[in-house]
Amino acid sequence: MAAWAERLSGVRGVLLDISGVLYDSGTGGGAAIAGSVEAVARLKRSPLKVRFCTNESQKSRRELVGVLQRLGFDISEGEVTAPAPATCQILKERGLRPHLLIHEGVRSEFDDIDMSNPNCVVIADAGEGFSYQNMNRAFQVLMELENPVLISLGKGLIVARGYSRLQVEAWINGSVGQDGEKSDCSLLAVRELPHTEPRYYKETSGLMLDVGGYMKALEYACGIEAEVVGKPSPEFFRSALQAIGVEAHQAIMIGDDIVGDVGGAQQCGMRALQVRTGKFRPGDEHHPEVRADGYVDNLAEAVDLLLQHMDK
Amino acid sequence: MAAWAERLSGVRGVLLDISGVLYDSGTGGGAAIAGSVEAVARLKRSPLKVRFCTNESQKSRRELVGVLQRLGFDISEGEVTAPAPATCQILKERGLRPHLLIHEGVRSEFDDIDMSNPNCVVIADAGEGFSYQNMNRAFQVLMELENPVLISLGKGLIVARGYSRLQVEAWINGSVGQDGEKSDCSLLAVRELPHTEPRYYKETSGLMLDVGGYMKALEYACGIEAEVVGKPSPEFFRSALQAIGVEAHQAIMIGDDIVGDVGGAQQCGMRALQVRTGKFRPGDEHHPEVRADGYVDNLAEAVDLLLQHMDK
Numbered sequence: 001m002a003a004w005a006e007r008l009s010g011v012r013g014v015l016l017d018i019s020g021v022l023y024d025s026g027t028g029g030g031a032a033i034a035g036s037v038e039a040v041a042r043l044k045r046s047p048l049k050v051r052f053c054t055n056e057s058q059k060s061r062r063e064l065v066g067v068l069q070r071l072g073f074d075i076s077e078g079e080v081t082a083p084a085p086a087t088c089q090i091l092k093e094r095g096l097r098p099h100l101l102i103h104e105g106v107r108s109e110f111d112d113i114d115m116s117n118p119n120c121v122v123i124a125d126a127g128e129g130f131s132y133q134n135m136n137r138a139f140q141v142l143m144e145l146e147n148p149v150l151i152s153l154g155k156g157l158i159v160a161r162g163y164s165r166l167q168v169e170a171w172i173n174g175s176v177g178q179d180g181e182k183s184d185c186s187l188l189a190v191r192e193l194p195h196t197e198p199r200y201y202k203e204t205s206g207l208m209l210d211v212g213g214y215m216k217a218l219e220y221a222c223g224i225e226a227e228v229v230g231k232p233s234p235e236f237f238r239s240a241l242q243a244i245g246v247e248a249h250q251a252i253m254i255g256d257d258i259v260g261d262v263g264g265a266q267q268c269g270m271r272a273l274q275v276r277t278g279k280f281r282p283g284d285e286h287h288p289e290v291r292a293d294g295y296v297d298n299l300a301e302a303v304d305l306l307l308q309h310m311d312k
Numbered sequence: 313m314a315a316w317a318e319r320l321s322g323v324r325g326v327l328l329d330i331s332g333v334l335y336d337s338g339t340g341g342g343a344a345i346a347g348s349v350e351a352v353a354r355l356k357r358s359p360l361k362v363r364f365c366t367n368e369s370q371k372s373r374r375e376l377v378g379v380l381q382r383l384g385f386d387i388s389e390g391e392v393t394a395p396a397p398a399t400c401q402i403l404k405e406r407g408l409r410p411h412l413l414i415h416e417g418v419r420s421e422f423d424d425i426d427m428s429n430p431n432c433v434v435i436a437d438a439g440e441g442f443s444y445q446n447m448n449r450a451f452q453v454l455m456e457l458e459n460p461v462l463i464s465l466g467k468g469l470i471v472a473r474g475y476s477r478l479q480v481e482a483w484i485n486g487s488v489g490q491d492g493e494k495s496d497c498s499l500l501a502v503r504e505l506p507h508t509e510p511r512y513y514k515e516t517s518g519l520m521l522d523v524g525g526y527m528k529a530l531e532y533a534c535g536i537e538a539e540v541v542g543k544p545s546p547e548f549f550r551s552a553l554q555a556i557g558v559e560a561h562q563a564i565m566i567g568d569d570i571v572g573d574v575g576g577a578q579q580c581g582m583r584a585l586q587v588r589t590g591k592f593r594p595g596d597e598h599h600p601e602v603r604a605d606g607y608v609d610n611l612a613e614a615v616d617l618l619l620q621h622m623d624k
Contacts, residue, residue, distance in 0.1 A: 130444040136520050143519055157533045207455055208448050213533040217525030221469045 007271070007293050008309040013049035013246030015237070015265065016040070018056065018064070018080075020256035020278015021299050022073060029067055033277050035300030037072040043303050044074055048310065049244040052080045053237070053253070055230045055260065057124040057153040057211070058103040061085060081240035083153035083230040084109035087122055089239070090229065096149060098122040099141040101134055101214075106153075119145060123218065123226070124153035125211040135214065142222045150218055154230035156210035231257075232264025241270075252293070254302050256280050263290040273302050319583070319605050320621040325361035325558030327549070327577065328352070330368065330376070330392075332568035332590015333611050334385060341379055345589050347612030349384040355615050356386055360622065361556040364392045365549070365565070367542045367572065369436040369465040369523070370415040373397060393552035395465035395542040396421035399434055401551075402541065408461060410434040411453040413446055413526075418465075431457060435530065435538070436465035437523045447526065454534045462530055466542035468522035543569075544576025553582075564605070566614050568592050575602040585614050 001007070016022065022040065023030045043050050052075060056064055061077045061084075068075050084106050091098055091113055099118035100110060103126050110122075121138045142148040215226050230236055241251055248269035255261020256278030265272040274284060274292040277299070285295055296302045313319070328334065334352065335342045355362050364387060368376055373389045373396075380387050396418050403410055403425055411430035412422060415438050422434075433450045454460040527538050542548055553563055560581035567573020568590030577584040586596060586604040589611070597607055608614045 126444075128444050130447070132438075132440050132442040132521070135442070135525075139521050139525075140519060207452060209444070209451050209529065209533055213447075213451075213529035216532040217521065217529040220528040221521055221525040 001294075004294070004305050005309045008252070008306060010250055010311060011048065011252050011271070011306060012250040013051070013241065013244050013252075014043060014306065015051050015053040015081075015240050015251060015253045015270070016043075016299070017253070017255035017257070017261050017278075018052055018054040018068070020280070021254060021275055022052075022068060023071055024278065029070070032071040032073070033298060035298055039298075039300045039303040041074050042307065046307055046310065048306065049246050050079070051240050051244045053231065053240045054080065054082050055154045055156070057083050057230070058105045058127070060106055060108045062108065063105065081236070081243060082109075083124070083236070086236060086239055087151055087153060087229045088113055090151065090227075091120070091122075096120040096151075098151070099138060101126055101129065101138045102153070103127055103129060120149035120151060121218070122151045122153070123211060123215055125156070126214075127208075130209070130214055135217070139218060139221055142218065142224070148222055148224050150215070150222070150224055150226040152211055152215040152226040152228050154210070155212040155215055155226075155228045157212045231255075231260045232267065234264070234268045237265055237268040237270065252306070254299060258284040258287050258290050258292065262292045266290070266293075275299055275302060313606075316606070316617050317621045320564070320618060322562055322623060323360070323564050323583070323618060324562040325363070325553065325556050325564075326355060326618065327363050327365040327393075327552050327563060327565045327582070328355075328611070329543075329565070329567035329569070329573050329590075330364055330366040330380070332592070333566060333587055334364075334380060335383055336590065341382070344383040344385070345610060347610055351610075351612045351615040353386050354619065358619055358622065360618065361558050362391070363552050363556045365543065365552045366392065366394050367466045367468070369395045369542070370417045370439070372418050372420045374420065375417065393548070393555060394421075395436070395548070398548060398551055399463055399465060399541045400425055402463065402539075403432075403434075408432040408463075410463070411450060413438055413441065413450045414465070415439055415441060432461035432463060433530070434463045434465070435523055435527055437468065438526075439520075442521070442526055447529070451530060451533055454530065454536070460534055460536050462527070462534070462536055462538040464523055464527040464538040464540050466522070467524040467527055467538075467540045469524045543567075543572045544579065546576070546580045549577055549580040549582065564618070566611060570596040570599050570602050570604065574604045578602070578605075587611055587614060 019025050021033070022036050023032045054064070061080045061082055065075055065077050065080065088109060090096070097114045097116060097118050097120070098110070099121045100107065100115070101121060102124040106124060118141050121141050123138065126134070142150060219226055241248060251270045253261055253265035253270050253272040254275060255272065256275050258274055262272040262274050271293040273294045273296055274280060276295065276297050296305065331337050333345065334348050335344050366376070373392045373394055377387055377389050377392065400421060402408070409426050409428060409430050409432070410422070411433045412419065412427070413433065414436040418436060430453050433454050435450065438446070454462060531538055553560060563582045565573055565577035565582050565584040566587060567584065568587050570586055574584040574586050583605040585606045585608055586592060588607065588609050608617065
């Protein structure tokens with residue numbers, strides 16, 4: 001592999017994934033990953049442009065940023081690209097009035113959106129909100145439209161609630177691991193979400209269905225295809241780059257997800273580093289399809305390298 | 313089209329669809345279709361073999377037969393081929409112990425099935441039973457299996473509850489009808505189900521998601537393909553023929569569903585008549601892919617023709 005100087009030359013902007021890079025979500029609001037608070041601070045003091053780029057869709061930016069600020073991060077709402085606000089922009093641009101099938105935690109993002117007489121459906125990881133009644137309501141709204149539009153915040157398969165990465169790995173590798181392909185497919189989509197209510201945790205811990213399956217159900221029943229807003233969609237990365245005025249070839253993504261972060265960014269013309277934190281697995285460094293421009297132990301190491309090899 | 317004598321020559325056995333051919337389900341237990349009670353009686357007095365072949369999966373055979381007997385039909389449980397008992401036979405043959413995600417109304421069909429330590433999932437139109445919790449439990453059972461098996465009782469898209477066929481047609485044609493393909497796709501899968509509780513009806517009437525979408529969600533999330541038990545699966549028709557010892561080329565299906573009944577039976581080597589009752593629509597007689605061996609006003613006319621042209 002080429003020297004770091006070559007691989008990092010000409011970088012002017014940095015996109016940072018949040019969960020698994022800045023902090024590990026989990027019990028009690030989560031914990032900062034060692035060195036990440038300082039790394040973000042150093043990056044923001046440097047000439048490099050910085051943007052946070054997350055697929056979080058159960059928390060509003062306000063709540064997410066609140067969690068991160070309490071952990072010591074220098075971050076504000078206006079610096080975050082997330083599926084819900086990106087969707088709001090799309091809704092406004094196209095005159096769409098959504099029927100929402102989403103988690104209550106993210107509903108405030110849609111506060112200034114006209115929801116009268118809906119002409120599209122927005123679906124996100126609604127958790128317990130995926131009741132038969134709610135699914136039917138979304139289905140009926142779509143069926144009543146001449147040109148049904150379904151927007152999905154991400155298309156993840158599985159959420160692992162109340163489990164550490166290692167527990168999830170052990171589960172998948174132990175129980176399903178004979179089938180290499182499925183293990184991979186499952187783990188790639190695992191997101192670790194916090195659980196704050198013990199009762200809820202007890203009832204629903206384990207591998208849970210994420211929005212992807214429910215998106216498929218509506219696609220199938222209505223004979224339509226959803227528009228996915230979130231990584232690895234190229235439009236999503238482009239909107240993050242646009243916000244900091246940086247071209248793709250001058251930008252680098254730092255994430256823990258070899259497919260969603262690294263592969264997605266590269267397909268968009270960006271470079272991408274994978275950190276060995278969050279949902280990183282050793283096997284990621286030999287992924288059959290995606291090869292990062294570099295693997296680093298954590299965000300702190302990534303920022304060291306970036307600042308060291310930055311064009312002066 | 314050839315004369316009836318030619319089209320019906322050599323028929324020795326008849327498969328009868330139930331809903332929309334014998335009776336229209338709906339408010340208050342449903343109503344016999346004019347002439348059908350007598351037609352079934354005449355058929356059973358004739359030398360022709362008779363078998364009832366239904367996709368009903370919210371009622372046990374006992375309950376279904378009870379409804380039909382109260383309407384005057386000569387029918388017994390042992391004469392009915394239905395997805396739930398067909399599934400039980402598959403489970404026993406293959407040593408499968410199911411986790412059930414089904415409607416309570418059909419649960420008694422599984423009374424003598426071993427459900428300890430499940431090694432497969434059986435999914436059917438569970439209605440309100442399609443909660444996030446129940447879907448997750450089914451998903452988790454599948455994920456824990458080395459070779460996950462998912463059996464689906466039918467793969468219908470949409471159920472129309474508490475609506476007449478005409479209301480559903482008007483709805484679909486009026487609201488979605490600009491897009492011919494989707495209208496077709498939707499209507500083909502419509503089943504009219506009775507609603508017995510007014511509260512339930514008020515809350516959930518209209519077009520509702522059937523098992524198909526939920527089957528797709530599990531397929532997608534687990535990376536597997538479901539085995540579908542019910543029309544138009546060839547195995548299902550074959551099991552009905554086997555029960556009366558009649559070969560496919562000697563058998564005729566009588567149904568109201570141009571794709572599920574007529575197309576499915578023909579692909580199995582049988583002949584098939586479509587009745588102009590139940591979910592029949594005039595457009596069915598010009599269906600782009602399926603052409604029945606004959607169209608008749610109702611079961612009574614079909615039986616008239618069959619008895620008239622039967623080999624003496």
